Amino acid sequence: MLTAAGTISFVIPVYRNERAVTLTYQKIRGALASDLSAYDYEFLFVDDGSDDGSLDELLRLRESDAKVRIISFTRNFGQMAAILAGLKGATGDLVLQLSADLQDPVELIPRMVRDCEAGSELVIGHRAERADRWTSRVTSWLFYRIIRMSFPQMPAGGFDYVLMGRRVVDSFNSIEVRNRFFQGDLLWMGYKTTFIPYTRARRTIGRSQYTFAKRLKNSLDAILDSSYLPIRFISLAGAVVALIGFVYALDIAYWRFTHDVPFPGQAPIMILILFIGGVLMLMLGIIGEYVWRIYDEVKRKPNYVVREVFGLDTHA
Incomplete structure (x- = not known):
């Protein structure tokens, strides 16, 4: 149980957030x-490699408050890389990860801290409702529906707003994997967790930098990192295609030998070839994703490259 005397580290990824x-x-x-x-x-x-005035704004904050520390990347490496860098640099007894877009209510912070004081090691603020566009709500619902097959405890709306105890942060940092799934790794570790629902506000400052391409990449990383379903799908698809071929062969034989109906020609053969070929290409694509991730791990490239730090002696 945490006593009410310690340090809270606020880890905040920044990308084109100069106004926020x-x-x-x-x-x-x-x-x-x-x-x-x-x-x-x-x-x-x-x-995270912002090309606006975000870093200048951060440096101005540091001039007025020496407890503001900054890690600056050489380019945009993505939100997950920024979270990893922040958690490695955080020194607090509690570490709060939140976005810089003001969509997550800071009014929730005292309650999250009280839950940690009461014995929780991981406090998750999850989006019970969200004021985003309908396309974002639909894609988010579909994504987390799939993820919950591997993580039943995953909130339906997902989460990014998290308060972690020191042990949770140290355990998270000890996982040496390049393609990380932040939410999945936190839930997988099994620490005592409290969930707090909230309504996510609509963005009022700036524009979301979470593009469809980034959403797709993060979704693939999450599904392939945390779920056996893609491999299971390959086996199931193979069985279904084999069954379809077998039933179709029986149908042709039945009509040929009982009703003397001639084989109808090349069209059914072409349909089967295209169908089976499409399924095989899909299977190869899924296997290729796994092979690429294995290759990516073997290369051992860092998740990010730091240009400079302000207020930290070193950074791993």
Whole structure:
């Protein structure tokens, strides 16, 4: 159980958030001053290769508050890389990961901390409702529906807003895998977890940088990293195709020998060839995704490259 005296690290990935980072910082400081004054704090902003004025805004914050620390990447490596860098650099007894877009309510922070004080080691704020566009809601629902086949405890709307105890952070950092699934890894570790539902606000500052291509990549990483379903699908698809071929052969034989109906020609053969060929290509694609991930792991490239740090002596 955590005693109410320690440090809270706020890990905040930043990508093209120049208009939001200062307000995010101010809102969190307000929550600390009003409800969590017993705690010390540090902010660890990870600039994920922003090409706007985000880094300049962060440096201005650091001029006014030495507890603001910054990791700056050489280019955009993605949100997962920024989270990994932030968690490795965080030194607090509690570590809170949240976005810089002000869609997650900072008013929830005191309650999350109280849950950790009461014995939880992982407190997850999950999106019970979201004010995003309908396309985002539908794709998110479909994605997490698939993920919940491997992680039944995964909230239906997913989560990114997480408060972790020190043991959780250390365990998470000890997992040496390149293609990570943040939510899946946290749930897989099995620490005592509390879930807090909230309504995610609509973005009011800036535009979402979470493009369809990034969403697709993260979805593939999550599904292939955490689920046996793609491989199981290959086996099932192979059985279905074989069954279809067998039934079709029986149908042809039946009509040929009982009703003297001649074989209808090349069209059915072409249909079967195209169908089987398409299924085989799909299977090869799934296997190829697994092979690529194995190859990617063997290369042992880092998840990110740091250009410079501000306020940290070193960073792994």
